Amino acid sequence: MIRAWLRWRTHAVMALLPPPAMGKVTAVGDDELLVARLAAGDDDAVGELFDRYAPLVLGVARRVVRDDGIAEDVVQEVLTALWAHPERFDPCRGSLRAYLGVQGYRRAVDAVRRDTRRRTREETCEGPSLRAPSTDEMDTASLAEVVRQAIARLPDEQRTAVELVFWHGHTYREVATVLAIPEGTAKSRLRLAQAKLAEWLAPLSGEPV
Amino acid sequence: MTERDDETRDPVTELRFALAEGDAAEADDALRERVVAAATAARAPGTSSDPPEHIAGAEVFRRTVAKLDALLGDLAAGDWSRPALRELDVQGLVGHLIGVEELFIGAVRGDDVASGGDEHVAATQAAADRQSQQSPAATHREWFDRVTESLARVGDLDPSTPVSFYGVTLPLDALLVVRAFEMWTHEEDVRRATNRMLEGLDPERLSRMVGLVTTLLPAGIARVGRNRSGRTARLVLTGRGGGTWDVNLDGAGEHRRADIRIVVDATEFCRVVGNRQDQRGAEAIIHGDPALAADVFVGAAALALD
Numbered sequence: 001m002i003r004a005w006l007r008w009r010t011h012a013v014m015a016l017l018p019p020p021a022m023g024k025v026t027a028v029g030d031d032e033l034l035v036a037r038l039a040a041g042d043d044d045a046v047g048e049l050f051d052r053y054a055p056l057v058l059g060v061a062r063r064v065v066r067d068d069g070i071a072e073d074v075v076q077e078v079l080t081a082l083w084a085h086p087e088r089f090d091p092c093r094g095s096l097r098a099y100l101g102v103q104g105y106r107r108a109v110d111a112v113r114r115d116t117r118r119r120t121r122e123e124t125c126e127g128p129s130l131r132a133p134s135t136d137e138m139d140t141a142s143l144a145e146v147v148r149q150a151i152a153r154l155p156d157e158q159r160t161a162v163e164l165v166f167w168h169g170h171t172y173r174e175v176a177t178v179l180a181i182p183e184g185t186a187k188s189r190l191r192l193a194q195a196k197l198a199e200w201l202a203p204l205s206g207e208p209v
Numbered sequence: 210m211t212e213r214d215d216e217t218r219d220p221v222t223e224l225r226f227a228l229a230e231g232d233a234a235e236a237d238d239a240l241r242e243r244v245v246a247a248a249t250a251a252r253a254p255g256t257s258s259d260p261p262e263h264i265a266g267a268e269v270f271r272r273t274v275a276k277l278d279a280l281l282g283d284l285a286a287g288d289w290s291r292p293a294l295r296e297l298d299v300q301g302l303v304g305h306l307i308g309v310e311e312l313f314i315g316a317v318r319g320d321d322v323a324s325g326g327d328e329h330v331a332a333t334q335a336a337a338d339r340q341s342q343q344s345p346a347a348t349h350r351e352w353f354d355r356v357t358e359s360l361a362r363v364g365d366l367d368p369s370t371p372v373s374f375y376g377v378t379l380p381l382d383a384l385l386v387v388r389a390f391e392m393w394t395h396e397e398d399v400r401r402a403t404n405r406m407l408e409g410l411d412p413e414r415l416s417r418m419v420g421l422v423t424t425l426l427p428a429g430i431a432r433v434g435r436n437r438s439g440r441t442a443r444l445v446l447t448g449r450g451g452g453t454w455d456v457n458l459d460g461a462g463e464h465r466r467a468d469i470r471i472v473v474d475a476t477e478f479c480r481v482v483g484n485r486q487d488q489r490g491a492e493a494i495i496h497g498d499p500a501l502a503a504d505v506f507v508g509a510a511a512l513a514l515d
Contacts (some may be wrong), residue, residue: 033494036447037472043254043453044443044470046245054236054244060229075236076244083248086258094223101226144220151224165227172230190231197228201221 031096031169039086046083052171054079056097057104064108074111078103095169150200158193161186257452261412266385267363269414273389274356276408277306277396281349284403289345293402294395295330297337302395302402303348304340308333310355313388316374317362317381329375386421389414394483394513409476415450419475422482422512427460429482430508442505443467444478451475458505469497471505481506484513 034052037045054075061071078100082089089099151162164170164178176186252258264272281303293302312332340348368382375387393414397407410418423444430437437458444454451474455467473481473493480486488506495502 033472037445037453039258040445040447040451041253041255041257041453042443042445042470042472043245043249046248047241050236050241050244054240055233056226056229058234058236058240059232060226062234063232071234072240072243075240076247079244080248080251084251084258094219095226098223098226101229102222140219147220147224162224162228165230166224169227170230172233175230187231187233190228194228194231197224201224 032091035086053100060104061108070111074107077107154193158189161189162193255453261416264413266382269389269417270385273392288403291402294398300340300345300348301337303352304337305333307352308336386417390418412450419446423454426456429511430458432511433507435504441465441467443470445472446475448475469501482509482512484510
C-alpha cells in the first residue's frame, strides 16, 4: 500500500515535469539496467558505476570532509555498499544519483563525526546547500511545481544545464558534450545555478541556506 | 525503510544532487581499481545479490507439476479444445505430456529411450491422438497419475544416477530440471491458448533452470552448426534467480574474457530457450558483435525440444 502510494507520488512528480526536450535519451533507464546488472553479479557494472557516479560522490564527500583521502574512502564505501546490496536502491523512490548522493553525504558526515580532530570543522561544514522540506510542509507534487518554476527563472545558459542534469539525468561531462562547451564551463554554470536556486528555494524549508 | 531514506523521493533532493554535478571531482584510475577490488571482495562476481535457496531437481519438478495441475483444474470445458501447439489442442498437448511421462518412466526403469527433437514429438503422438477418445477430466487424471508415478520412481533413486533421455545422459537431478523446464514451457502454452496471464517462475526454480541452460548453451550452438571457436559470451540474466555467466561458446573449459555482453531478463531468456520468445521480444540488450549475439539466441532456441 505504502509502496503503491510512493509510486503514485513519483509518477505525479514526473507528470508535472516537462518532457525531455533535447540531447540523447534520459539516463534513468540506463541506471535501472546498471543496478539490475549489479544485482545479477556482473562485475563490469562496478566499473561503469564508478565512471558515472564516483566524481559526484567524491565531490559531495570532499565538500563535507575537506580531506581527499577520507573522501575517497567514502566513495569506496558507497559504491561497494551498492554492489553488496543493490536491492536497497528503489528506483520508485528517486534516482540513482540522488540515492548515491545522499549515501555519500551521510557517510561523509559520519566520517567527520568519527574523527574527533574534525569536530570543529563539523560544526562549520557545508553540506549541499538545498534541503528538502518535510512532507508535512508541502506535498511532493506542489514541491515539484515550485522546483520547476524556480528552474524556469534561471538565465538561459544555466537553465539549460540544469535541465540536462535534473530532467535528463546527465552528468556534467555529458552536459558539456551535449552543449559543446568545456567541462569546466558546464560545472560553473551548474554552480551559478546552484547558488540562485539555493537562495530561491531556501524559504521552503525555513532554514538558512 | 527509515525516515531518513525518504529524502530521496523529494524533488528538492533530486535537484540538490543534480546540481552537485557542478562540484564533481576527478576520480582517478587508482581509486577505480581500489573500488572494484573492494567491491568484488565484498561479494563474489557472478552470483546474484539475493540468491534463492537451492532446491533439488525433484523439488523443481514437483513444484512444476503442482502449477500445471492447478492450471488444468482451473480450465473451463471449452478451454480444452483451444489450439495450443502444432496441430494439438490443449487436451492433445496434455496428451503429449502423458506420452513424455510414459517414456520418462521407461527411461528411469532403464529402458532404451532415445527420444530427442522430432523423435520426441513423434514418440508421443499416439498418446496425444488418443485423448480425443476421452473426456478432458480423464486426460487430466491420466496425466496426474503418470506424473505421480514418475515422482514415486525418482524418489527411490539417488539424484546422481545417470539417466538417458532426450538423446542425452544426465544425472537424474539435472534431468528433472530439464523435465520441469519442458513442463513449464507447455504450461505457458496452455496459458497462451486460453488467454491467461503468464506467471513466470519462482526464483528457486528459475535459478536451477538458468544454471542448467547456461551449461547446455554450447551444445545448442553446436547443434545449429555455428562455428564460434574461441568466442565467449557474458550472459547477465536479470531478476531474482538470475546471475552472470561467462559462457565459452565452443564449450572450452578455460577462463576467457567475454567478447560480448548480453543482458536479458532471466525468465525471458528461458522462454527463448523454450523457443517461445526471440531476441527482440526478450528485449535483450547487446554490447558487442550483434552477429555473435544472434548466434547465442539461435543456439539457445535450438535447445528446445518442440
